[in-house]
């Protein structure tokens with residue numbers, strides 16, 4: 750009952766996801782509508798980048814950046830603003846250099862994707 754309501758609000762194509770994905774995001778959905786945080790596809794991969802890197806960036810973002818405040822949608826800021834913000838926030842979230850790099854790639858691809866819409 751409750752899950753149905755949440756699915757309705759988020760209106761995300763959750764049905765096409767594998768079971769493990771539902772298990773992981775299901776817990777997150779209880780506290781917020783993170784299904785609206787876009788999941789990268791090959792179409793979002795920039796030159797020289799990789800899909801795995803973007804997916805890893807999303808994972809780190811969800812794991813490390815949502816403990817103090819809501820997860821800001823990638824498209825809510827511009828690319829340069831994300832770079833500046835991430836410099837401050839990487840310290841707060843105790844990100845490694847690699848984690849910071851993949852999160853930034855994910856956020857930037859989200860900005861570009863929004864521009865394409």
Ligand code: HEC
Pocket residue numbers: 810813814815816817818821826834835838839841842843844852
């Ligand atoms: C330890 C707590 C903490 C963590 C972890 C954290 N933040 Fe923040 N964040 C804050 C606080 C506090 C503010 C608001 C005050 C400020 O801007 O300094 C903020 C503000 C922001 C803002 C600005 C929002 C606005 O409206 O201008 C963005 C964007 C942001 N955080 C992104 C991130 C990202 C990305 C991560 C993960 C790398 C992250 N945060 C992790 C505490 C945190």
